[in-house]
Amino acid sequence: MSYDTINFQYQIKKLPYHFKVLKNEPYLWRGLSWQPVINNQGYLSYYYTYINNLKLVLKYDKIYLKNSLQKFYMNNNYQSFSYSQVVKAFERLNKLLPFNVYEAIVTKVAIGIVFEENAEKTYGEWLYYQGKSPMQMQDKNKVYGAKFHLTDYYIKGYNKTFQVKSKDNFSLNKPYFRYEIEAKTKFFNNKTNNIGIENVADLINEEKYNKLCNMLIDRYKMIQTTTIIDYSECNLKEKKLIAYMENPIIKKSVQNQHTESFKKDRITYNKLVKVKSNNNFQNIILNKITNQVNYSLKN
Known part of the structure; x- marks a missing residue:
């Protein structure tokens, strides 16, 4: 299981004077070059910078960070991403940020896995999830996946090979399927899931990581697929x-x-x-999901 898109925020206690007075000039702080952004009214709206693919936005005294943790660490988000690699990714990120990453508040996170499979056949058999029909995922007028949109979270399944080619112009040469749950933290912390994701430190807590992995499997089981009945x-x-x-x-x-x-x-x-x-095919899919999750937990 991997953390792909992550969104978190941190309140800076000692803000440099340059940011307090909203100077319309780039500023080098903690080894990062922060660029000012002017809004349509001519006022300075925020500053931003990048660490690899991760975008950091400084607005008033808060820093917001988003994008793929796996891409930050591995330069891609289609290979297996294990628990030990997740821990190392945050360790590396913590050395580059102007604050303690483990204290940052998590607002949204995507968890999921990628494995070799016919994506169209896999998500094409999805019928319902909690009474909802799947919505099409499109890019460049091509349907490449399906998703269920629910309060505070999405469940997605899509052609990872197509997405990588479309966004990164890189050919994987094999058919890969991505299954993920993208959710606000309130979904992970509701009465049903009760995982307790508040700050980044929770994302590397082994017990909570294990619960997230199990939830990924359990939620797939809840998807109603094409039935083959005698x-x-x-x-x-x-x-x-x-x-x-x-x-x-x-x-x-x-x-x-x-x-x-x-x-x-x-x-x-x-x-x-x-x-x-x-449905033997969906049983195979569920086994692949379980195997990928177990790999992540044990490595």
Whole structure:
């Protein structure tokens, strides 16, 4: 499992005078060249600088940092990224920042894995997640993935080979699939997940890292995929239930007009599919996700 996009912030206690008076000039601070940005009204809005791919923005007395931690450390975000490498990445970053990175407040983070697989077939079998249909992910008028948009988080699956070629102009020469969860910290800290991600130090806490890995697996299991069912083993009532739950128009109608019945039917349907379905391809995908997560934990 890797931390890809990270967003965190830190309040500077002793701000240099140059920033306090908002001088419209570049300023060298802690080995970093900070550039001023002027807004449309002609006032200085903020300063910014880069550490490799990571963008740092200084606004008033707060520094905001975002972009891919894995790219910062490995110059790419398509290889395996282990727990020990995550620890080393933050150690390296801490030496370059003008503050203690482990005390920074995490606001958003993306966790995920990449493995060799046919991306279109994988996300193409996604039907629903918590009652929501997937949205298309597009780049340059090409559909390259699917995502579920929920309160405070996204679940994404996409063609990593295409994305790397499109954004970095680099050919991987093999079909790679990326599965990730991108979320605000409130998602990781809700009653269901209860992981406790507040600051960067929590991201390298072994127990919490383990919980994040398990959540990545568990959430994939919650994605409803194309079912392959031997209908000869189903009775008439079960066949009718499957037929209406897999017809999006009828399903939506029942959900809107018969809410309580729909809730009961969905529970029955999920249990039925779990027992009757046999999607070997998605079982292979889940095994690959589990293997990648285990590699990250053990290395």
